[in-house]
Amino acid sequence: MLINLAILISGRGSNMFAILESLDKGKIHNVKDVVVVSNNMDAQGLVIAKNRFNIKTEVVSRRNPTRQEMDESILEILHKYDITPQNGLICLAGFMKVLGPKIISSYQNRIMNIHPSLLPSFKGLNAQRQAIMAGVKISGCTVHFVTNELDGGPIILQNCVPVYDKDDEKSLSERILVKEHEIYPEAINLFTNNKLVLENNRVVQK
Ligand code: GRF
Numbered sequence: 001m002l003i004n005l006a007i008l009i010s011g012r013g014s015n016m017f018a019i020l021e022s023l024d025k026g027k028i029h030n031v032k033d034v035v036v037v038s039n040n041m042d043a044q045g046l047v048i049a050k051n052r053f054n055i056k057t058e059v060v061s062r063r064n065p066t067r068q069e070m071d072e073s074i075l076e077i078l079h080k081y082d083i084t085p086q087n088g089l090i091c092l093a094g095f096m097k098v099l100g101p102k103i104i105s106s107y108q109n110r111i112m113n114i115h116p117s118l119l120p121s122f123k124g125l126n127a128q129r130q131a132i133m134a135g136v137k138i139s140g141c142t143v144h145f146v147t148n149e150l151d152g153g154p155i156i157l158q159n160c161v162p163v164y165d166k167d168d169e170k171s172l173s174e175r176i177l178v179k180e181h182e183i184y185p186e187a188i189n190l191f192t193n194n195k196l197v198l199e200n201n202r203v204v205q206k
Helices: 014-024 044-053 067-080 101-106 127-134 169-192
Strands: 003-009 031-038 056-059 088-092 111-115 138-145 155-162 196-199 202-205
Touching: 003 014, 003 044, 003 067, 003 169, 014 031, 014 044, 014 169, 031 044, 031 067, 044 056, 067 101, 088 169, 111 169, 127 169, 138 169, 155 169, 155 202
Parallel strands: 003 031, 003 088, 031 056, 088 111
Antiparallel strands: 111 138, 138 155, 196 202
């Protein structure tokens, strides 16, 4: 089945860029339509999606919506673009809002997120700073399915980077970001090729 993809962003959109570029290069298969959605009308990624990739974009309508209003607005957009619980995949790519339970339960195991740490370490905001503060010597990034537990859903792919003594949050973030841009398109392609199976809350590859 061909998949319709929604990419949700809030800002820069470099992961969105990596996904759209991989689609353009034929590195992600079985995707029919794509829409980029933002909660922030000034997100840089919206301009890149439109101008560079000619992808349709949508902005969540209200200013400062409640979580439920945000959910309703996203569900309307998904409906408009025929992104359903049967054929849809929703990719959170630097989306700085927490989705509500309605959308998460409707699209169970069809919502992915990328997080800049080796989960389950360093959940939540400023994961790279948390890694520096903890003094870990290896960090990385994780693509996981989204559940109601923040950054707690089943892990799809991870990759790691060294953490050097001289690193600060910025240098570590940059090193991790390179790996994010590799594993996110790869995880999406596994999904769209129907290669991901959940067994006892763990993702295994067919
Ligand atoms: C990335 O580091 C991602 O892991 C985190 O937010 C950042 C988004 O960056 N969730 P970008 O908008 O994709 O450039």
